[in-house]
Amino acid sequence: MSISLLVVSPSYSIREMLARYLPYEEYTVYTAESAEKALFFFEKMPIDAVVIELKLQSSSGLDLLDWMGQHHPNIHPVMICDDEDEDLIELIRTRKASYLLKKKLNLLQFRTKLQSMCKFKRGLTYQFNQVSIFELVKLVSFSGRDYHLYLTSPQTHQEGLIYFGQGKVQHAMYGELTGEKAFYEIMKMKRGLFSELQVMETDDEVITSSLDQLMANSALILDEKSGPAQAQLPPTSCLIVSEDKYLPVFLGELFRFHQESVLVTNWVTTFESVQEQLMKNPELLILDSDMESLKAKKVLDFIDGNYLDTRVILIGAHLQASLSQTLKHPNVVRFFLREQYQELAELIEQTYLAQHFSGELLDLALFGVLQIFSYFRHPRLLEVTDYFSGQAGQIFISDGEVLHATFGDYIGRDALKKILQVNYGVFRQEAYWEPVTKSLNIPFNRLMMHLSRFVDENNPYQMARDLLLQNGEVITIRSDKIQAPSSK
Incomplete structure (x- = not known):
């Protein structure tokens, strides 16, 4: 650039x-x-x-x-x-x-x-890499700004648009559907990308239900057990290419909840079968790098030649000489040793079974972001880079509480006060890890009440x-x- x-x-x-x-x-x-x-x-x-x-x-x-x-x-x-x-x-x-x-x-x-x-x-730019659409809708609504939010799933070729105005969802479009029906279909999209489109003139307000009503109805649709199958988030399709018969059995049993499989696995060992299954565009491929009859490079070349978006996880008992080069392939996510089944399962559960969307939002208020992440109680790590001061920091959130914060030489409450004043920089949502130190042993509501006085609203310098x-x-x-x- x-x-x-x-x-x-x-x-x-x-x-x-x-x-x-x-x-x-x-x-x-x-x-x-x-x-x-x-x-x-x-x-x-x-x-x-x-x-x-x-x-x-x-x-x-x-x-x-x-x-x-x-x-x-x-x-x-x-x-x-x-x-x-x-x-x-x-x-x-x-x-x-x-x-x-x-x-x-x-x-x-x-x-x-x-x-x-x-x-x-x-x-301020916020980069999110694993948020649910429920969190996303709350984040945009809480900002109070007019937003046109575009969501797409490269895996399934789904597309949707949600129009926000003054903190409300005003309109939605999904295929030929509009209004609330379109909104509920968008809320069922499983994984993909989102971006902000330029706000343009639209029709009059189509959706009149409140945000709370829309979110509650969406949750009911996704949780419905007696309704049609399409009301559920679709299971994750996983292709396993290995001569190890234990792996597909282990994963299939591990992710079987309430008689409904959230991970659908296919196990193949020949290149012809791999080609056939890959053309069905599975979300995940677990590839055994030890197979003599089928080299990883051959499978990855097929993925490249057909422009597939399938994510690839490598497993093996040995560190092949070509492994470092193979791991540079854009579709390859990780490598696990064969005995690391549990670590593999945790990665799949945390990354591929839940609803995850990635993208950027501009000029959100951190005060609101913290409240929404606390409400949904998912573990979240936000890293901040402040272009004004050149300082960097982190905020750890888990189970509805802010556990720890750092910013330059500051920690805990004082770090959060400084981060709340950042108005020119980047916040990145990163993979969560448990902080070694927990500097904030304060109930969330009490912490927010204290910090609200440090939010820039009537700054005398403005x-x-x-x-x-x-x-x-x-x-x-x-x-x-x-x-x-x-x-x-």
Whole structure:
């Protein structure tokens, strides 16, 4: 990915230092000595990020930052400051910008941060890799924003759209179905991807039921035992390619609940049978890498040649010389030794039997995300990268409680306070693991009541028009001071 960077500074040395340090294969760097001259690049060139020095000619870097917020809100801004100033740094944070101190400038760290920032939109990005549609609908509704949520399952070629407005589900589309019928079909999709579509004009509100009614009805449909088979989440189809007769029996018995198999297995040993079963597009393939009569590479080549989305787990008693190369295949998930049946079963149960969707949502409020994850009680790990401060942290949630949190040098309650103030960065949902330390032995409701006072709603810096620095200087924050130079 090539990054287009504009450096705005009255200092020739700073402009040239950044322009020459950043490799031209990865960066296109433009330079301007004033905010007014920078306008030419905003108008004519696609810009991904802007480095702004605080003190400019005839205006301030904060003036330009304010102007960018109105005219180019998606460009990533980085402010260069001379000294540490608590009020200045807090004001920059509220503007969803990053900052650098001249005396602590580390070009390698800056380059790494810039590369990471420009992968995402300005603001907060939440990356989820294993959430249920129930959690997803709650997360989007709780945001209160207008959303058009697109869901797709590459495995089954299902597609659905859910329209949200003012915290409600207003409309849904699934195939030829619309309204509540479409919504309930979408809620039965088992695994796939989701993304946000641009909000467009739609018909009048089609769904009038409340969110609680929709969620309750969806749960009843999925839990129904006496209804038609299609009312259930479909079982996971698993193809086992091995000469070991014990493995399919073990897995089949392990995942048999209430007389209904949640894992349907087929056991084959010949390549012809493998081809036939793979063309049915199973969700999971367990492949014995020790088989002399059928090499893993041959099966993976067949998957590639037919553009199949089947996930592959390798098992074996020996570490083959070709294993490291085989594990690089995009469809291959893990390798287990033959005696690691229990670990294999746990991975299948946690990853392939439940409803899981992956995707990104923008500008959610962490306060709401924590409440929803607590409500559903699934173990969740959120990792955060703050582009403003450069700090990183983690939040561990399990059984409806926040167990542990870290952020930079902070832990527990103090870490959560800092993370709640992050408004420019990335939250990633990662595979959960039990934290070694549990720093938060506080009931969830009491913790949320305490933290609510630290949520940014009426920050005094949001509407500031000037700022008194520690050294006595006054810096303006006025976008109207940014005027294009008159042509002569």
